[in-house]
Amino acid sequence: MIEQIIISNVAKGIESLFNAKAEEKQIQLQRTKKEFEGDITIVVFPLIRLSKKSPEETATLIGNYLHENVDEVNDFNVIKGFLNLVIDDKYWLGFFNENLKKSNYGEAATHKDSDPVVIEYSAPNTNKPLHLGHIRNNLLGHSVASILQASGSEVKRVNLVNDRGIHICKSMIAWQKWGEGNTPESSQKKGDRLVGDFYVLFDQKYKIEVQKLIASGVEPKLAEKESPLLIEAQQMLQQWERNDPEIRALWERMNNWVYAGFDKTYERMGISFDKTYFESETYLLGKTIVEEGLKKDILFKKDNGSVWADLTNDGQDEKLLLRADGTSVYMTQDLGTAILRYNDFKAGRLIYVVGNEQNYHFEVLEIILKKLGYGWAENIHHLSYGMVELPHGKMKSREGTVVDADDLMEEMYQTSKRMTVELGKTSDFSEEEAKQLYETVGMGALKYFMLKVDPKKSMLFNPEESIDFTGNTGPFIQYTYARIQSLLRKANELKINLVKTSGKTLEMAQKEKNVLRLIYDYPSVIQNAAQNLSPAMIANYTYDLVKEYNQFYQEVPVFKETSKAKIIFRLQLSRFTAQIIKSAMGLLGINLPDRM
């Protein structure tokens, strides 16, 4: 790496020039700004303490030293406190030729010695279909997993399905009462949608019942608690916990409808898991751990029998872990599943992709696990992402503003189809090819839109305006890729051999070099994105690369060139760019068309 060469030589230079020792931090490199000549810039301000000379003088002395002692440094210029180094094109071309044939360029080999990263995402409830919020969650989780893999980690993707509880009982009751034996088949509805509809129906009937009670003189709060429907749901939950065969059968039946529906949604989204946990199988897990903690006096019991963790020394309040009746709460279960998961995979790291509304929960989870003696709890990482907001605020099921995942994906398909047909892109496509293109572009637009913003920031989605297809978008990147494929097809027709390298003596146009410089950055972009758990970094990098490539494409024609070597170089550069686009978009779960 050229950066390493420069840093070590700057250190040497400082020693021989100023008789001083530079710390690593003091040698700061950055990319030279476009408006100045050069490739790499050294910021000399931190070094003037060592040189005891003015910034300009220091820069000039170091520049001279590097010019004389480092082959790759061809020239330099000094502007204020910035030393701009011109790196010989031979270096860049050498790098290019060396890496041209690496099919997985940018991706690091898996380090086998370290324990796997376990990443949880999706975590749906089985009482309603997936919505916009889940889309961000799923895309983020899946993409971060891919990025970690590419950076060299072994990764396990897990899902934890919330398949039991009062919510699913509500759907079950509504179905029993008003379902008329309807099934996904008989109603022609996706199973998750069908069950979700019954959940909504329960809520409607429940509200009517509460209103009636209030009208008959019952206190509003009491009415909400004493509604016969709600009591029925609570009783059903108890029956479920007692393993009542009839209830269990219905529960299984309806959940299976939901899973069939989820599978379709996941499939269209391109999301998958290595393992799926079900809460019905894990919800009792935390109890024994809590009881052990109680024995060891790490936790304490209140007079009514409820069990708590005292976190007042950790800047938090007290946290309930077992109710007075001995039943567990969300936190209790999560303690249990964390330990289970850690043991299942010998996890080196546990990542949870969960919205930032649960920041508090995860903070407390980690503290309690540590208190209970699980040192690995510090390897828990909550990938806390911002909410997806609509122009008028959050999604609210009551106001019918929930954006359904399936609906949104279908809309993206239709928009993609409309745009593509308007542009006349598919006139020579078969019907099958055309459909595939609409899907690829529509999903590409959606995924890129969701992933290009920093995960921790909340983002805005406006259902009124459809997601763009021009500018910083998925389709723009896909389009560039398709353009390159077109070039390569033509090269193939012309029987141009792209195997042999073009040597180090080629003269590059500025636009070519710009593209090459970005290609050079890709491996470090992956590492950075992995470190920050940020698909946005991959997206923004790819956009920069593609934008730069399009400038090259527009300004530097390939096949008009008379020099054979240059034609080959430009095609290789194009192919290399396409390869990176494919790799990077792969990390975001975005497919690419060969024509569009």
Add this chain to the structure above:
RNA sequence: GGUCGCAUAGCUCAGCUGGAUAGAGCAACAGCCUUCUAAGCUGUGGGUCGCAGGUUCGAAUCCUGCUGCGAUCACCA
């Protein structure tokens, strides 16, 4: 009220561990298809980086306070 997070162009977003005149896209306007795909390229206009202090040779970036927005603080999940 306590805790945590966010605030950059009309809108949506970049800006890596502090470094040069703060960048893109959308929208607006003006150009570029007899030339490898115009879902593209070029140009113009648009900013007190929420406000006020502080640290530093240097602050959108770090610290403090304030304002605004959001989340959270349940014997809910």
